[in-house]
Amino acid sequence: MTIREALKKNSKLEIELLLAHALQRPKEFLFMHPGKKMTAAQVSSLAGLVKRRQRGEPAAYLLGYKDFCGLRFCVDKRVLVPRPETEWVVEKAAEKLKNLKAQNPHRQVRVLDVGTGSGAIIVSLAKQLGSTDFKYLASxxxxxxxxxxRRNARTHKVKIVFCRSNLLKAVRGSFDVLxxxxxxxxxxxxNNTAAETAGLRFEPRKALFTGEQGLREIRRLLEELAARPSRPLWAYIEFDPRQKNGISSLIKKTLPQARLKFYRDLAKHWRYAEIKIG
Ligand SMILES: C[S@@+](CC[C@H](N)C(=O)[O-])C[C@H]1O[C@@H](n2cnc3c(N)ncnc32)[C@H](O)[C@@H]1O
Incomplete structure (x- = not known):
């Protein structure tokens, strides 16, 4: 089979990425050498990747990476594949951190990413904002x-203090933004069989599911925040659109003085809570 034939046989855009991966070449190679004959090993490697993809395994696991905020993150079955909608959180938090720095020119502003997974959020922030004015914590x-x-932080050469912790239990010290x-x-x-959720069964259950209609970790986090002697000034929380009212009640109950604003994602679904705590 030639490269051209392999591309034709599998029409989806992803096939280009899988084929480049099977050949261990950049994607451009495919279009520069469409007539090149593939070796038997390459054909069989491609067939294996296509089969796994057809079974619903996320392309990111097959490729070993996912691009997020313009950076390439190494991902595998140990972590959730970072989602495009989470890029909003990075953008919003970066804006807030810069404002806080302008108000506090003589000290480092501290940010904590709870449930960091692949580190996509905190590494992207550190890459955008640099290490002089900010301190980055992730758990x-x-x-x-x-x-x-840790591997992603090393790859992108950013300094982040990582800590293993059940929510905030082992997190020491204060932070300005959570x-x-x-x-x-x-x-x-x-039981959702939609194409975009079919891959969920390959990702770590603990990264995806929790009790109380999906609100258990967020409720516990808010309670732990409320009980801390020094609370952050701001918090950003991503959630499922159906949880908006539940989140609103939880925040009113646990942090009654806080000011709350909700934002929608690009698909116009409620997705993010911005909480002014301090
Ligand atoms: C939805 S994933 C998000 C990963 C990453 N923040 C991202 O946006 O791609 C949730 C992460 O929270 C972690 N997690 C789940 N329960 C936790 C808990 N009680 N305390 C700390 N982390 C937790 C999981 O291990 C997983 O890495």
């Missing part, structure tokens, strides 16, 4: 996820 309950996050993209899936997600 996860999963030691395996932290290995991936970001949380914790698991917020629940039963209703499990």
């Amino acid at each position: 996860d309950v999963s030691a395996a996820a932290l290995q991936v996050a 970001i949380a993209n914790l698991p917020y899936g629940w039963k209703a997600w499990r």
